[in-house]
Amino acid sequence: MVHHTMRFSEFGLTTLKEVPADAEIVSHKLMLRAGLIRRLASGLFTWMPLGLRVLRKVEAVVREEMDRAGALELLMPAVQPAELWQESGRWDKYGPLLLRMTDRHDRDYCFGPTHEEVITDVARRELRSYKQLPVNFYQIQTKFRDEIRPRFGVMRSREFIMKDAYSFDLDQSGLEASYARMHTAYTAIFERLGLKFRVVDADSGEIGGSRSQEFHVLADSGEDAIAYSDEDNYASNIETAATSPDGIETAPPTADMEKIPTPGVKTIEALSQFLNVTAEQTLKTLIVEGTDGPVALVLRGDHELNAVKAQKIAGVASPLTMASPESVVKATGCGPGFVGPVGLEIPVFYDHATIGMSDSVCGGNEKDMHYTGVNFGRDIETPETVDLRNVMAGDRTPGGRGTLSIARGIEVGHIFQLGTKYSEAMDATVQNPDGRNQVMSMGCYGIGITRIVGAAIEQNHDDAGIIWPAPLAPFDVVLVPINMHRSDDVKAAAEALYTELKEKGYEVLLDDRNARPGVMFADAELIGIPHRLVISDRGLAAGELEYRHRSDAESRNLKREEALKLL
RNA sequence: CGGGGCGUAGCGCAGCCUGGUAGCGCACCACAAUGGGGUUGUGGGGGUCGGAAGUUCGAAUCUUCUCGCCCCGACCA
Numbered sequence: 176m177v178h179h180t181m182r183f184s185e186f187g188l189t190t191l192k193e194v195p196a197d198a199e200i201v202s203h204k205l206m207l208r209a210g211l212i213r214r215l216a217s218g219l220f221t222w223m224p225l226g227l228r229v230l231r232k233v234e235a236v237v238r239e240e241m242d243r244a245g246a247l248e249l250l251m252p253a254v255q256p257a258e259l260w261q262e263s264g265r266w267d268k269y270g271p272l273l274l275r276m277t278d279r280h281d282r283d284y285c286f287g288p289t290h291e292e293v294i295t296d297v298a299r300r301e302l303r304s305y306k307q308l309p310v311n312f313y314q315i316q317t318k319f320r321d322e323i324r325p326r327f328g329v330m331r332s333r334e335f336i337m338k339d340a341y342s343f344d345l346d347q348s349g350l351e352a353s354y355a356r357m358h359t360a361y362t363a364i365f366e367r368l369g370l371k372f373r374v375v376d377a378d379s380g381e382i383g384g385s386r387s388q389e390f391h392v393l394a395d396s397g398e399d400a401i402a403y404s405d406e407d408n409y410a411s412n413i414e415t416a417a418t419s420p421d422g423i424e425t426a427p428p429t430a431d432m433e434k435i436p437t438p439g440v441k442t443i444e445a446l447s448q449f450l451n452v453t454a455e456q457t458l459k460t461l462i463v464e465g466t467d468g469p470v471a472l473v474l475r476g477d478h479e480l481n482a483v484k485a486q487k488i489a490g491v492a493s494p495l496t497m498a499s500p501e502s503v504v505k506a507t508g509c510g511p512g513f514v515g516p517v518g519l520e521i522p523v524f525y526d527h528a529t530i531g532m533s534d535s536v537c538g539g540n541e542k543d544m545h546y547t548g549v550n551f552g553r554d555i556e557t558p559e560t561v562d563l564r565n566v567m568a569g570d571r572t573p574g575g576r577g578t579l580s581i582a583r584g585i586e587v588g589h590i591f592q593l594g595t596k597y598s599e600a601m602d603a604t605v606q607n608p609d610g611r612n613q614v615m616s617m618g619c620y621g622i623g624i625t626r627i628v629g630a631a632i633e634q635n636h637d638d639a640g641i642i643w644p645a646p647l648a649p650f651d652v653v654l655v656p657i658n659m660h661r662s663d664d665v666k667a668a669a670e671a672l673y674t675e676l677k678e679k680g681y682e683v684l685l686d687d688r689n690a691r692p693g694v695m696f697a698d699a700e701l702i703g704i705p706h707r708l709v710i711s712d713r714g715l716a717a718g719e720l721e722y723r724h725r726s727d728a729e730s731r732n733l734k735r736e737e738a739l740k741l742l
Numbered sequence: 743c744g745g746g747g748c749g750u751a752g753c754g755c756a757g758c759c760u761g762g763u764a765g766c767g768c769a770c771c772a773c774a775a776u777g778g779g780g781u782u783g784u785g786g787g788g789g790u791c792g793g794a795a796g797u798u799c800g801a802a803u804c805u806u807c808u809c810g811c812c813c814c815g816a817c818c819a
Contacts, residue, residue, distance in 0.1 A: 189752090189769080190780095191752095191753065191768090191769080192753090192754090192768060192769085192780070193753055193754045193755095193767090193768060193769090194753080194754085195753065195754085196748090196753095196754070196755095196812080197811075197812055197813090199812095199813090207753095216810095216811095217810090217811070217812095270817095270818085271817095271818095272817095272818065272819085288819090289819090320818090320819080322818075322819095323743090323816090323817060323818065324812095324813095324817090324818095326812090326813095377819095378819090389819095494817075494818085496816095497816085586819075589819075621819090655778095657777085657778055658777060658778085661777075690780090691776085691777065691778085691779080691780075691781065692777075692778040692779060693778075693779035693780050693781080694779085694780050694781095695778095695779090695780095696778080696779050696780085697779065697780050698780085700779095709778080711778070713778085721778095
């Protein structure tokens with residue numbers, strides 16, 4: 176990296192005391208206040224000089240570790256022809272997230288939200304023989320996804336920078352090796368960046384494929400919930416964290432089933448209040464679209480439906496769609512709020528946990544009516560159960576050896592074993608040792624470069640501002656000369672130190688503004704430079720510099736040499 | 743896409759109800775004082791009040807349409 180001026184007065188940096196009202200989370204506010212980014216339009220940001228320096232740091236670490244893992248950097252076009260997407264079948268399936276456009280010849284294109292199609296096209300043209308495998312191509316590039324609701328600054332923007340890598344192997348076992356190499360590289364990357372993170376099992380979603388894991392930076396503001404257990408090393412995105420039917424037993428009935436009036440009681444909360452029972456004693460029945468008319472999903476009242484699990488069940492429509500109030504009435508004879516499984520004529524799917532319930536309360540399939548004392552084996556035939564709910568803190572792990580905790584995370588990396596989904600659709604083959612054409616096995620591996628910057632701030636800040644982990648800091652050290660514009664001694668000392676540190680290879684920001692000390696201190700803390708050196712007449716007289724690390728509570732007066740040793 | 747809200751100077755906001763010279767704070771420019779935690783004073787520059795149409799002698803203000811943005815939800819990697 177070539178470093179030009181590092182004088183505050185020439186750096187074009189404006190910090191803000193007030194933030195635009197739409198900034199919701201800490202990282203967004205601080206990035207705006209510290210002048211890292213400026214908003215252009217919804218989900219579009221300009222990276223200002225200070226922010227760009229941080230971005231480049233992230234890229235550098237990612238690039239180094241990818242290279243070390245043997246991946247090859249290339250750069251694909253951001254704009255992609257529709258034909259490739261039609262070939263893979265995603266032109267129609269990807270939906271409104273795909274930004275489409277037309278050129279002057281009326282040909283269709285999209286701005287790439289990801290590059291499976293393009294890389295598969297590259298691979299089928301370039302790769303002929305199994306001897307060329309394995310290969311892993313990567314790029315660091317701008318993507319665009321037309322998010323329904325961009326928010327949280329760079330955490331969920333529409334345009335963003337991503338490192339995406341794609342591996343090609345002859346077969347599944349090769350793919351597994353490539354995947355393992357990326358797992359190792361990713362772990363190294365996030366460790367080097369100084370972030371607290373966790374690797375979790377994940378749903379492979381739209382991209383398709385089998386095995387997939389996500390790398391999450393832990394932060395309370397994270398959009399994802401992750402379930403983990405330290406006892407048995409289990410960790411999964413809550414979307415895929417499985418619940419088990421094991422060990423659930425049904426207590427015998429102690430009450431008769433009774434239909435009672437419950438006027439206006441439509442929610443589980445209202446129901447438990449009205450009847451003075453806990454939510455655990457109620458059955459929640461949701462009507463969703465099925466592949467052949469509406470179906471019912473039944474959960475314990477305090478449990479949450481997991482959409483990802485539900486839409487994978489045969490008979491349930493994917494994506495999961497709640498039935499309209501009209502079709503609920505048609506299917507059950509009553510409106511939402513009073514639906515229950517007793518005597519329902521449509522297919523019903525029960526969550527595992529429901530089987531452990533007895534003397535339950537559920538909707539009466541009649542307006543303003545509920546059943547109490549409902550029991551399996553007597554009022555409802557004991558059903559086969561399925562996994563429909565989100566796990567909760569305190570649940571057993573699937574292995575049964577641990578207890579789950581729930582944390583929030585920001586997804587910054589995702590690795591997939593795609594298998595042959597794209598290579599088969601696009602006929603990407605090589606000759607195998609037998610001289611036959613064989614479809615290659617692919618993996619894909621993404622890292623949200625821009626998102627990492629936001630995630631790092633979510634995890635590292637205080638009331639005064641950002642606290643950069645050293646590898647991400649835009650500068651190593653900030654020089655704060657007191658009264659530099661009145662004291663020739665301070666000015667000379669500051670300039671000398673600036674030059675000396677630069678020559679030693681430090682990235683040093685000299686605050687040469689004619690500003691009051693308080694302003695300089697506040698800005699230095701806001702932008703989060705790890706090391707601060709204060710130069711003053713007072714200190715000079717004693718041959719001292721004042722040193723403070725951004726995360727220290729107090730500053731220290733040290734001999735010049737001592738202070739420089741701390742950098 | 744459904745529900746709610748907001749568009750007035752670069753940013754944060756008041757003014758609108760009850761029509762009559764467009765305001766405040768921050769930021770910016772100048773001068774002065776101050777000089778180790780966002781200091782103070784004085785002076786200044788900057789706004790077709792999102793846009794269009796209408797009502798009116800007169801519209802930031804009332805009416806209609808329209809565009810943009812934000813929040814909640816649905817959706818989505």
